[in-house]
Amino acid sequence: MNRLKFKQNSVLPGFGLSLGFTVFYLSLIVLVPLSALILRSAEGGLEGFWRTVSQPRVLASFRVTFASALQAALLNVVFGVTVAWFLVRGRFPLKRLVDALVDLPFAMPTAVSGIALTALLAPNSALGLALARLGVQVAFTPHGITVAMIFIGLPFVIRSVQPALADLSAELEEAASSLGATRAQTLWRVVLPLLAPSILSGFTLAFARALGEYGSVVFIAGNMPMRTEIASLLIITKLEQFDYTGATAIAVALLALSLLGILAINLIQARAARHWGN
């Protein structure tokens, strides 16, 4: 009988009002506009969708976006775990300040990050000149896109790994080393498997954020079609040409590809969790 009821009994008031407002507001701001994306993309038909998405320029933009996001998320795992390790286990007088600074890329408006990174790495800047002497150009190349994506993704990995690392009891490591494991063995066989789920979820968050990122990337990317043009920018270009169908098709493809990517990572995570038994 209880199974058939919509809601479990409660003495608290306001269920109807709060749920009603939630559903109404959610529909107004999120669901109806998002359904426009799906319905409008269906208007052009499957053939029209494919014609847009299979254009070389569109494919190239997907390739650039995904490759850069993947690179950035992988590098962020290295940087993020290092910083998280420092924040949990390091001894440093100004640790609290560093801890607060970690959130700055998240709080900084993306356009501001974009022009700051560009100014920092432009070919005529001090750093840009030094890198040019080494034969590396970062700004206005695919490397620039990766740098911007590292910047915006870093807090996600740190904030995922930090609590997991803090929960890790030192006794486990002591037990491993008292049983004769070397430090490297302890890290690889004991610590890493315990941190893996949080590292993976940080990686996923950073990757997802990088895929859709626009503001911090467009300034440093140079935006050359086929080479440094990201998918988000191509959507805007199509819109400026009043090609709504094209813009919608690219948006749907980007959304679908990123959902697939996240789904794949979640599957890996579930498998890893089963494998390591946590």
Added chain:
Amino acid sequence: MKRGKGRNRKGWLANAALCAAALTVIGALVVLPLGVILAEAFSGGWRLWAASVAEPEARGAILLTLAVTALAVPLNTVFGVAAAWALAKFRFRGRSLLLTLVDLPFAVSPVIAGLIFVLVFGRSGWFGGWLAERGLKVIFGTPGIVLATLFVTFPFVARELIPLMSEQGSEEEQAALSLGASGWKTFFKVTLPNIKWGLLYGIILCNARAMGEFGAVSVVSGHIRGETLTLPLHVEVLYNEYNFTAAFACASLLAGLAVVTIILKTVVELKGARDAA
């Protein structure tokens, strides 16, 4: 004895290496970009900075950003509290679906968030013709900017409150109600004091994103000077005109906002932790 000392030194070296690595990452990726903004903003001196920020178009952009934020943040705060009340205090069918849907805007990239409103309200959008007949402008106008901002800042307050209120349960509210307090009185006297730090935390993050949003707003704004340029869009326009000093002067205001945001966030975290203890 000797061995202990050796291990100590090894520990010190490991700590030094760890500090050096982590500080290099944070220094290069966080401190350096912040420093560049300040250096560029004040490269022409204090006076030029003040002139760039006080110039009429910059003032207009600041006012528009404040107006949009003043609309978006309270609306999403009311929504966040209502959603958290329904989702944290009650168990009902479809609850987990609703939880997922509340978070959905975080999974949509900013440019797509702008695009969907163009598809609904734009020239050839669903309501485009209807709006044009009545001389109303949503896209390339302030209403579009508000809608896009509402979308991208949608989950901030709700996602902070839902776990907090679920954890707190509803015993205290039940006690208040059984002692004869009304529903609203229970909410304002019992629930609100319990959630105040979480609520403030959500509002701070929501506010930062509302003032700084670029991608979504860029799509719906149309970049009309003196009309639909928010502060981040004004920075973009100045930068693309090679007016770097003015661009960085306005950007330094937004960077200041980000710094204030992380300071407030840290303070609220500490206060919340102290109250919980």
